Amino acid sequence: MLVQVDHLMPHGFLFIFLFSSIISTNIIHACNQTDRSSLLSFILSLSSPPLNWTSLDCCHWEGISCNHDGWVTDVDLPSKGLKGGNFPLSLGNLTHLRYLNLSHNSLYGSLDQSTFFSSLNNLEILDLSYNLLSGELPDSLPSRNMIRMVDLSSNHFYGVIPSSFFQEARNLTSFSVSNNTFSGSIPSTICLHSSPLIKLLDFSLNKFSGNISPGLGQCLQLQVFHAGYNNLSGLLPEDIYNATTLEQIALPANSLYGAMSDRIVNLTILTILDLNSNGFSGMLPANIGKLSNLKLMLLYANKLEGLLPSSLMNCTKLIELSLRFNNFEGDISAINFSRFSQLSKLDLMNNNFTGMLPTSLYSCKSLKAIRLSINHLKGQIQPEILSLKYLSFLSLGFNSLTNVTGAMKILMRCESLVFLSLTSSFVGEDMPSDEGIVEFDGFQKLRLLDLSHCEFSGQIPVWLSKLKKLEFLNLFHNRITGSIPSWLGTLPRLFYLDLSFNQISGEFPKELCRLPMLASEQTAAQLDRGYLELPMFASIPLILAKDTNYNFLSYAHALQYNYLSHLAPSIFLYNNSISGSIPTEIGRLQLLHVLYLGVNNFSGSIPDQISNLKNLEILDVSVNHFSGKLPASLASLNFLKSFNVSYNNLEGPIPRSTQLQSFNASVFEGNPKLCGAPLPNECRTINGVGGDNKNHQDEDQNGHQIPWFYISVLLGFIIGFWGVFGPLMVKKTWRYACFQALGKVQDRLITVWMTRMQRRLRN
Ligand SMILES: *[C@@H]1O[C@H](CO)[C@@H](O)[C@H](O)[C@H]1NC(C)=O
Ligand SMILES: *[C@@H]1O[C@H](CO)[C@@H](O)[C@H](O)[C@H]1NC(C)=O
Ligand SMILES: *[C@@H]1O[C@H](CO)[C@@H](O)[C@H](O)[C@H]1NC(C)=O
Ligand SMILES: *[C@@H]1O[C@H](CO)[C@@H](O)[C@H](O)[C@H]1NC(C)=O
Ligand SMILES: *[C@@H]1O[C@H](CO)[C@@H](O)[C@H](O)[C@H]1NC(C)=O
Ligand SMILES: *[C@@H]1O[C@H](CO)[C@@H](O)[C@H](O)[C@H]1NC(C)=O
Numbered sequence: 001m002l003v004q005v006d007h008l009m010p011h012g013f014l015f016i017f018l019f020s021s022i023i024s025t026n027i028i029h030a031c032n033q034t035d036r037s038s039l040l041s042f043i044l045s046l047s048s049p050p051l052n053w054t055s056l057d058c059c060h061w062e063g064i065s066c067n068h069d070g071w072v073t074d075v076d077l078p079s080k081g082l083k084g085g086n087f088p089l090s091l092g093n094l095t096h097l098r099y100l101n102l103s104h105n106s107l108y109g110s111l112d113q114s115t116f117f118s119s120l121n122n123l124e125i126l127d128l129s130y131n132l133l134s135g136e137l138p139d140s141l142p143s144r145n146m147i148r149m150v151d152l153s154s155n156h157f158y159g160v161i162p163s164s165f166f167q168e169a170r171n172l173t174s175f176s177v178s179n180n181t182f183s184g185s186i187p188s189t190i191c192l193h194s195s196p197l198i199k200l201l202d203f204s205l206n207k208f209s210g211n212i213s214p215g216l217g218q219c220l221q222l223q224v225f226h227a228g229y230n231n232l233s234g235l236l237p238e239d240i241y242n243a244t245t246l247e248q249i250a251l252p253a254n255s256l257y258g259a260m261s262d263r264i265v266n267l268t269i270l271t272i273l274d275l276n277s278n279g280f281s282g283m284l285p286a287n288i289g290k291l292s293n294l295k296l297m298l299l300y301a302n303k304l305e306g307l308l309p310s311s312l313m314n315c316t317k318l319i320e321l322s323l324r325f326n327n328f329e330g331d332i333s334a335i336n337f338s339r340f341s342q343l344s345k346l347d348l349m350n351n352n353f354t355g356m357l358p359t360s361l362y363s364c365k366s367l368k369a370i371r372l373s374i375n376h377l378k379g380q381i382q383p384e385i386l387s388l389k390y391l392s393f394l395s396l397g398f399n400s401l402t403n404v405t406g407a408m409k410i411l412m413r414c415e416s417l418v419f420l421s422l423t424s425s426f427v428g429e430d431m432p433s434d435e436g437i438v439e440f441d442g443f444q445k446l447r448l449l450d451l452s453h454c455e456f457s458g459q460i461p462v463w464l465s466k467l468k469k470l471e472f473l474n475l476f477h478n479r480i481t482g483s484i485p486s487w488l489g490t491l492p493r494l495f496y497l498d499l500s501f502n503q504i505s506g507e508f509p510k511e512l513c514r515l516p517m518l519a520s521e522q523t524a525a526q527l528d529r530g531y532l533e534l535p536m537f538a539s540i541p542l543i544l545a546k547d548t549n550y551n552f553l554s555y556a557h558a559l560q561y562n563y564l565s566h567l568a569p570s571i572f573l574y575n576n577s578i579s580g581s582i583p584t585e586i587g588r589l590q591l592l593h594v595l596y597l598g599v600n601n602f603s604g605s606i607p608d609q610i611s612n613l614k615n616l617e618i619l620d621v622s623v624n625h626f627s628g629k630l631p632a633s634l635a636s637l638n639f640l641k642s643f644n645v646s647y648n649n650l651e652g653p654i655p656r657s658t659q660l661q662s663f664n665a666s667v668f669e670g671n672p673k674l675c676g677a678p679l680p681n682e683c684r685t686i687n688g689v690g691g692d693n694k695n696h697q698d699e700d701q702n703g704h705q706i707p708w709f710y711i712s713v714l715l716g717f718i719i720g721f722w723g724v725f726g727p728l729m730v731k732k733t734w735r736y737a738c739f740q741a742l743g744k745v746q747d748r749l750i751t752v753w754m755t756r757m758q759r760r761l762r763n
């Protein structure tokens with residue numbers, strides 16, 4: 001090779017080539033054989049597909065780098081599908097290892113038993129994040145004064161972080177253990193005792209508890225302090241305000257309390273202040289405007305109160321300001337929002353703000369989401385709102401706004417509007433009629449329209465038929481008269497329709513059974529899965545979750561949704577005056593999860609086709625005039641979690657299935673001619689007259705049926721068990737995981753919110 005080159009290349013090139021080949025020759029023969037065998041035994045200990053580690057020179061192996069003496073310095077193998085349990089043992093022999101990145105693999109086992117940590121005397125960077133490692137931490141970090149960065153996040157580590165852990169780790173700048181199960185107190189004295197140079201500390205998503213002890217004020221370079229989603233309690237230690245290098249403080253979802261100190265304004269380069277879902281109280285510091293670099297101010301779900309300080313307007317770099325679920329008060333129109341030129345999300349939901357809808361908001365040209373619901377605001381929506389070109393989420397419910405017709409004529413020209421909730425605002429006005437709206441192609445991006453609890457009179461307006469993107473329509477609790485228009489069935493995206501608590505008459509239009517999102521899997525697959533700019537809060541009886549086991553009328557928790565697509569496809573017509581029978585075409589709505597037809601004037605029999613709704617979880621036809629038998633095919637609805645046919649004129653036996661018999665007898669009551677489990681009255685043959693005779697007949701029949709009966713029950717049990725409990729079990733695990741993360745926040749929010757909403761609704 002060299003000889004060939006010698007002949008072909010001019011001398012300048014030859015020199016360069018020789019020079020570089022001398023270096024590479026050096027490396028080739030320098031791969032340290034001890035390190036090579038350590039690496040090989042590491043890889044042999046894994047059960048994953050082998051890496052391409054075949055050549056002699058381990059320094060050229062994938063993910064491996066060496067120093068000039070052939071010692072392995074870097075092992076960089078993130079996301080390589082590595083699986084295995086005792087990796088640390090052999091890697092511990094790589095005495096010159098400087099950089100170890102095994103993140104995003106499936107390594108399990110624990111670190112505490114091994115000598116791995118104590119022998120890596122040169123390790124500077126350790127990234128084991130996103131694995132399945134567990135156990136407690138060893139007594140101290142590897143390589144003491146060399147270590148600079150440690151990331152153990154998203155594993156299954158537990159236990160306390162030993163006080164000796166950071167001993168002599170003087171050059172540690174970044175330490176993350178988020179998303180594990182660590183407990184005990186967070187090592188907030190880290191700068192005092194060992195690592196004064198720390199820049200990033202992330203303890204979030206663990207079970208740390210107790211107070212945050214003073215100490216962080218000694219951190220001369222601390223930029224990021226995250227400890228959200230733990231059980232931390234008590235006050236914020238005063239000395240944290242000495243850490244003037246702080247750029248991010250995120251402590252959401254803990255039990256911290258007390259007032260926010262005025263000294264927080266010392267942290268002038270702070271960009272993120274996230275204290276949401278705690279128990280902070282008192283007023284915002286009057287000088288909060290000195291935090292002029294703040295981009296995110298997330299103080300929602302606390303007990304903060306008082307006026308918003310006027311200096312807040314000096315936080316001109318704010319992108320998101322979320323103060324929902326607090327007790328702030330004062331005239332909102334006194335706040336000049338016009339300086340918030342970067343503001344993208346403003347959430348003031350559930351406070352006690354008064355005054356007119358602030359017109360200065362309309363000059364925040366970056367706004368994408370505004371939520372002012374559950375306050376005491378007055379006034380009308382002004383045409384200037386149209387200058388908010390990116391406005392996609394607008395929620396103004398539970399206020400005392402007026403002129404809904406004017407509002408709709410303006411808002412339909414908001415080109416980006418996706419989410420519009422005016423629930424319990426504009427109360428008692430007329431339903432915005434078609435005049436001036438129906439000819440216009442407005443609301444072309446609207447996916448959610450909530451006009452519930454408005455007590456609007458009038459009919460369902462035709463302009464709704466033009467909302468081609470509409471997925472969610474809530475007209476719950478108005479004074480709507482007239483019938484359900486057949487064009488509703490043509491709305492191409494609609495999958496959630498609530499017309500409950502109105503005075504709607506006429507029949508169930510069979511055209512409604514064509515709703516493409518509920519009838520066609522192909523259409524449903526095109527559902528917009530984009531997230532909402534702000535989470536939506538839904539509670540019964542407004543909304544029902546696809547993934548809850550709660551009964552529509554009995555669960556008292558609202559849920560938080562970041563995606564509309566997570567709502568259960570539903571039709572609610574509860575409490576109207578709808579008559580006639582259920583069209584047999586109902587069987588087309590195969591993707592429907594919830595059908596609520598209770599408290600109407602329906603008559604006729606319950607059509608057999610209803611059993612085509614294989615996804616149905618909730619079926620309520622109570623308090624109607626349905627007659628005839630329950631279709632036997634109902635037994636095949638495997639997902640049914642809630643069922644109510646009470647107070648009709650149904651007759652005959654209740655079909656046998658694991659579901660139907662599992663419901664409380666009360667859901668069948670008020671149908672004197674229904675019989676069989678779970679009702680106490682047994683089924684008797686219709687023609688039987690004399691007691692003896694009948695008993696005899698029954699015995700005969702039973703005698704015949706016994707084998708079949710047992711077989712079908714057995715089969716029903718097996719199929720039913722996995723059909724019903726299988727999915728439930730999956731869902732439960734999933735829900736459990738979600739609730740672990742969200743539950744704490746939600747429970748608190750929802751209790752406050754529900755109480756307030758109930759109070760408002762009563763008034
Ligand atoms: C394995 O590595 C050698 C050299 O290191 C290379 O020549 C070979 O193509 C690699 N094989 C695969 C399958 O990547
Ligand atoms: C480890 O590798 C992942 C994936 O390439 C990377 O995102 C991460 O920053 C690396 N960790 C360190 C500490 O360099
Ligand atoms: C630790 O950091 C100091 C200064 O930042 C540096 O002089 C020293 O070499 C570092 N120690 C190691 C072992 O890297
Ligand atoms: C806003 O900042 C300016 C300049 O720093 C200052 O003069 C003014 O007083 C501040 N406004 C408020 C309300 O704090
Ligand atoms: C209702 O709003 C429209 C549009 O802003 C406006 O033209 C009309 O005057 C308003 N009506 C009343 C009664 O204020
Ligand atoms: C039906 O709605 C009316 C009017 O909203 C209400 O008075 C009545 O109590 C409701 N009935 C049921 C059973 O919910």
Ligand SMILES: *[C@@H]1O[C@H](CO)[C@@H](O)[C@H](O)[C@H]1NC(C)=O
Pocket residue numbers: 553598599622623644645646647664666667
């Ligand atoms: C069934 O419907 C009746 C009438 O609407 C209602 O009173 C009852 O609470 C319902 N039962 C269940 C379990 O939902």
